[in-house]
Every structure is written in C-alpha cells, then in structure tokens.
Amino acid sequence: MCPRRARGGGRPLLSGQEVDMGDWREATTLEELYEAIKDCMACPLGRTRTHLVLGSGDPEAEIMFVGEAPGFHEDRQGIPFVGPAGQFLDQLLRSIGLKRSQVYIANTLKCRPPENRDPLPEELSACTPYLFKQIELIRPRIICTLGNHATRTLLRTGTGISQLHGKLIRKGGLAYVPLFHPAAALHKPPLKAVLVEDFQRLKEHLDAERVRWEAEEGLPEETLTAAEDQPEQMGLF
Numbered sequence: 061m062c063p064r065r066a067r068g069g070g071r072p073l074l075s076g077q078e079v080d081m082g083d084w085r086e087a088t089t090l091e092e093l094y095e096a097i098k099d100c101m102a103c104p105l106g107r108t109r110t111h112l113v114l115g116s117g118d119p120e121a122e123i124m125f126v127g128e129a130p131g132f133h134e135d136r137q138g139i140p141f142v143g144p145a146g147q148f149l150d151q152l153l154r155s156i157g158l159k160r161s162q163v164y165i166a167n168t169l170k171c172r173p174p175e176n177r178d179p180l181p182e183e184l185s186a187c188t189p190y191l192f193k194q195i196e197l198i199r200p201r202i203i204c205t206l207g208n209h210a211t212r213t214l215l216r217t218g219t220g221i222s223q224l225h226g227k228l229i230r231k232g233g234l235a236y237v238p239l240f241h242p243a244a245a246l247h248k249p250p251l252k253a254v255l256v257e258d259f260q261r262l263k264e265h266l267d268a269e270r271v272r273w274e275a276e277e278g279l280p281e282e283t284l285t286a287a288e289d290q291p292e293q294m295g296l297f
C-alpha cells in the first residue's frame with residue numbers, strides 16, 4: 061500500500077500484515093517522522109530490512125544529500141552512508157570545509173533492497189513521499205542528488221548524471237546540484253577526480269546561494285514566491 065493512504069491514521073498493509081503508523085504526514089520533526097514510519101511495511105523491502113534508515117545530520121541543514129538506498133552497513137547500523145562510500149563522502153565534505161554534522165544525508169529508499177539491487181519503480185513510488193516530507197521539514201537551500209536514481213526521482217528528468225553533474229539546477233523554488241554517487245567513484249576511479257572537482261563547484265554554488273539568500277532576507281515576505289514558501293506544494297512532487 062502506498063504511504064499516501066496513511067493519511068488520517070493510515071495503516072499500511074502488506075500481505076495481511078497491518079502496522080499502525082499514525083499519521084506520518086502530520087509529523088513536525090524528523091524524530092516524529094521516524095517514530096511514525098519506523099515499522100513501515102508499505103513495500104516488500106520492509107520484510108527484509110534490519111533497520112529503516114531515515115537519514116542523519118543537521119535537521120536545519122543548508123545542504124541535503126540524497127543517495128539511492130541503504131546498503132549492507134547502513135541496514136545493519138540504521139545510519140546512511142557509513143560504508144566505504146560514506147567515508148569517501150566524508151572526505152569530499154572535508155575538502156570544502158564541511159563536516160557530516162553540518163549537512164543532512166538521506167536516500168530515496170529507506171530500506172535496503174536485497175543484494176543492493178536497483179530500486180524498483182513500485183518501491184520508489186511507495187517510499188518517496190517520506191523523502192518529500194523530509195525535504196519539507198528540513199527546507200534545505202541546496203539538494204545534492206547522488207547518482208542517477210536520486211537525480212531522476214527528484215528532478216523528474218530523463219537526462220543522465222553524466223550530463224547534469226556539478227550544475228546548479230533550479231526547479232520548483234529549490235536549487236539542486238546533481239553529483240555522481242560516491243560508490244560509483246569507488247568502482248570507477250576516474251570519477252573520483254570528477255567528484256572532487258564537482259565538490260569545489262558545489263562550494264561555489266553554495267557561496268553564491270548565500271549571497272542570494274541574504275538579499276532575499278531583506279525583501280518583504282510577500283515578494284517571495286509561493287513555491288519557496290511551500291516547497292511541498294511546488295508542483296515538483
């Protein structure tokens with residue numbers, strides 16, 4: 061059952077199993093969201109996970125990273141990006157003067173697909189409403205989509221990461237910077253240098269965005285776009 065049906069005290073069902081999740085859409089914090097969905101069985105991945113991995117980091121982060129799905133280590137620990145790809149992401153963050161605690165990291169899927177296979181369309185359909193709720197709560201200034209799945213899910217584009225990486229793309233009142241997934245760079249070493257370079261571009265984008273935000277802060281509230289006031293309503297989702 062799609063989580064959308066959890067509205068109004070929904071009870072996601074899967075093959076006879078019933079889990080009372082309350083109304084996760086009413087969550088006002090990431091902790092409340094986690095408590096509301098931690099027993100989710102809205103897709104078959106709920107049966108095989110060890111932990112649901114919601115995300116980690118600063119709940120008011122300016123930059124949010126969105127990867128694909130938890131892997132082996134993430135499933136065991138309940139924390140995103142803790143394996144070798146996570147260590148590389150930490151290095152990349154340090155290269156632009158950021159710590160993991162200063163950003164927020166999540167995935168499109170909250171539970172690990174068996175053998176780390178690609179997410180299925182029905183799994184993405186069931187799970188991405190939780191990601192959109194996270195974005196609504198965090199209200200990041202820049203969302204970095206890591207790899208093709210996250211990029212296509214959030215930007216609704218058929219254009220691949222090879223063409224989009226490192227660019228700042230505005231859509232629906234938010235700014236996105238697609239990046240190669242750190243795990244891909246571990247498998248294809250030439251991509252490491254590309255990611256290092258793209259993180260420098262990300263820093264430049266962030267610096268430029270900060271100037272823009274400061275200018276916006278001086279404007280009357282009514283001059284800001286409705287899309288920016290209500291990111292969940294911006295038509296992107």
Ligand code: SF4
Nearest residue numbers: 100103106170171187
């Ligand atoms: S992957 Fe998402 S929709 Fe599927 S069971 Fe896990 S939390 Fe629920």
